[in-house]
Amino acid sequence: MTDFTKTKALFQIPEGMIYLNGNSLGPMPKSAPDRILDFMHNEWATDLIKGWNTKGWFMQTNTLGDRIGALVGAEEDSIVVGDTLSIKIFQAVAACLALRPDRKVILSDNGNFPTDLYMVEGLLKLKEAGYDLRTPNPDDVMEQITDEVACVMLTEVDYRTGRKHDMKAIIDKAHAHGALVVWDLAHSAGAIPVDLSGCDTDFAAGCTYKFLNGGPGAPAFIYVAPRLIADVEPALSGWYGHAAPFDFDLNYRPMPNKIDRMRIGTPSIASFAILEAAMDAWDGVDMQALRARSIELMTLFVGEVEARCPGLTLAGPRDMNARGSHVSFRFEHGYPCMQALIAKKVIGDFRAPDIMRFGITPLFLDEDDIRGAVDILSDILKNETWKEERFQTRSAVT
Amino acid sequence: MTDFTKTKALFQIPEGMIYLNGNSLGPMPKSAPDRILDFMHNEWATDLIKGWNTKGWFMQTNTLGDRIGALVGAEEDSIVVGDTLSIKIFQAVAACLALRPDRKVILSDNGNFPTDLYMVEGLLKLKEAGYDLRTPNPDDVMEQITDEVACVMLTEVDYRTGRKHDMKAIIDKAHAHGALVVWDLAHSAGAIPVDLSGCDTDFAAGCTYKFLNGGPGAPAFIYVAPRLIADVEPALSGWYGHAAPFDFDLNYRPMPNKIDRMRIGTPSIASFAILEAAMDAWDGVDMQALRARSIELMTLFVGEVEARCPGLTLAGPRDMNARGSHVSFRFEHGYPCMQALIAKKVIGDFRAPDIMRFGITPLFLDEDDIRGAVDILSDILKNETWKEERFQTRSAVT
Incomplete structure (x- = not known):
């Protein structure tokens, strides 16, 4: 049985960061x-x-x-x-x-x-x-x-x-x-x-x-x-x-x-x-166990976002078995909202025109990360933090 | 004026090795x-x-x-x-x-x-x-x-x-x-x-x-x-x-x-x-100075080999201005001879059918290296060291 608390310890994640972008660039293995x-x-x-x-x-x-x-x-x-x-x-x-x-x-x-x-x-x-x-x-x-x-x-x-x-x-x-x-x-x-x-x-x-x-x-x-x-x-x-x-x-x-x-x-x-x-880091990881864990975490994430983040709409299938291992939401203010999230050290990414994308990578994510990310996202939405001017400008590389 | 004693110090060359293969794989810069x-x-x-x-x-x-x-x-x-x-x-x-x-x-x-x-x-x-x-x-x-x-x-x-x-x-x-x-x-x-x-x-x-x-x-x-x-x-x-x-x-x-x-x-x-x-390592290196130094070292190398290594014939032009920055000799026993050289920590390489190849790279080679390499080559030829059985087998990657 794969122990995902052990695999998490194999990766270097900056202090205080919740990294939901392992679907774009994985974090550094400590070794x-x-x-x-x-x-x-x-x-x-x-x-x-x-x-x-x-x-x-x-x-x-x-x-x-x-x-x-x-x-x-x-x-x-x-x-x-x-x-x-x-x-x-x-x-x-x-x-x-x-x-x-x-x-x-x-x-x-x-x-x-x-x-x-x-x-x-x-x-x-x-x-x-x-x-x-x-x-x-x-x-x-x-x-x-x-x-x-x-x-x-x-x-x-x-x-x-x-x-x-x-x-x-x-x-x-x-x-x-x-x-x-x-x-x-x-x-x-x-x-x-x-x-x-x-x-x-x-x-x-x-x-x-x-x-x-x-x-x-x-x-x-x-x-x-x-x-x-x-x-x-x-x-x-x-x-x-x-x-x-x-x-x-x-x-x-x-x-x-x-x-x-x-x-x-x-x-x-x-x-x-x-x-x-x-x-x-993959030695001994069972892909079926990884999949089960990924679905568990994606289900939690979607549930929490839908309960606490009005305005965001799930993109792609609701059936987690019909997905890969990332979750995306459409939101018309997706770009500045993602910038505001990143400023709070919750790292996802944005794909035009309106997709906020989050990688759910069981090797180094757990329930605390998922809930913590949604706490911050919900807070940004509630306070309309994303309206701040600093989050409006698009950088060349997104 | 480029100081090639200073550039030599920028590279990690194993103790006792004369590395004449920088034309194939350069050595590691210390930085x-x-x-x-x-x-x-x-x-x-x-x-x-x-x-x-x-x-x-x-x-x-x-x-x-x-x-x-x-x-x-x-x-x-x-x-x-x-x-x-x-x-x-x-x-x-x-x-x-x-x-x-x-x-x-x-x-x-x-x-x-x-x-x-x-x-x-x-x-x-x-x-x-x-x-x-x-x-x-x-x-x-x-x-x-x-x-x-x-x-x-x-x-x-x-x-x-x-x-x-x-x-x-x-x-x-x-x-x-x-x-x-x-x-x-x-x-x-x-x-x-x-x-x-x-x-x-x-x-x-x-x-x-x-x-x-x-x-x-x-x-x-x-x-x-x-x-x-x-x-x-x-x-x-x-x-x-x-x-x-x-x-x-x-x-x-x-x-x-x-x-x-x-x-x-x-x-x-x-x-x-x-x-x-x-x-x-190239900052401040003048390519004309590098060329002059390369020709100086190639001329020395060819002169020493021709004076002390019977059986080896220069491949390519004698005019150093008509060459790049490596020197090759044809020798019918080129393969085992190169293996014997390598065993003595003089590193060149061999290209079929009969070419012994030596990179002359002024950034990290000097006259002592050139003369030292020819000393060992001459010794191998004199003692027919290359006849030893261990030098006869070709490895997959040459």
């Missing part, structure tokens, strides 16, 4: 500074170039991939870490189009995180004309899966509302129509149980700076089903994915039948060291 | 551990999500880009940092092809670092058929620049031999034929003076883990000429390059007329912190 210092002093400084062998740097893409894989139901050797989520999405969708050359439709939805759509836009400009990127409402995705579709590309959990797609149902329908599916797990990995293998997933990608707590801009990951990998032609074909990277052949040959072919260029080993410390 | 700890404790842990604003994380792509730009003769606001060199090369070549839609030839050479060729291979598979990637001998590049060529893509300094292309002459001829040029500065940035602006460069990309000492897998950078940037359509169109990334539009609009459009996904801020420390 991370020692781990990165160990890398600096006892790996880079001492081993220098030899570190690629002696310290296992070269294969950390895979060893870290397997640790993430354990949280998302992936087979061993089916995930590598590196690059950014945008790049990993590009790789996955490019692979789908190459595997379905006669189909010209990419089906996404208008709740997808925009960068996924942008990356596909860029990809389609590179390809010959005639492709069609469709972005219906999330609820209409199922009915738009047809024999025309090469690739369904979706983010499982909506970054704004928290609404969760039914992964298995979508994959089943897509496969019945001969389409492939790419899942963006940005708001899933470390947030909810994911069963990539059990759902017969084709491709998935995610980031490690949100629920996995790898630090700002921590590396992304990509999953390719073992049954597909031998046929995947990497579009971003870098030396790190070559069959024999140190032969320095002039022609690309992907690493045979291995996820390694999805590696591209030389990855940041410092960011891997920090991610290792972050993954240590 | 880097404190800088990364400061990031961990006083940025990530304290500011959490707010750090994107309060600590300037969001624009470190550009502030670091400008610091690198100062070493390679770039205009302000013409370089951003992030991703890997493979990705940055892909972006640059894709941009060239979009700017020259009627031309179907990419001209490189067979001395280019293979990943650059691999990335173009992948790009051409995505594009409609009909493209031709040509890889003549380096000496034949000039004569193959014709009106058919969309893009000349070259690494300025050959990663094996150290031979340097004439950047200005190639750009001039390419421009006369209406072609664009992409330079890979992997073995140039921090190694030799580069005058991107003065040479009328179109695109360039480089890495920061070699001569710039940013650590294993440190971020790459890309340069786009200010006169071109408004017309560059990013093929890897991520949210970090969007005109208004926090508007979360469903459609991509590149940051208008700014190098920021070459940013893709969320970059590793930890790796930026380390790179900042590495760039501090």
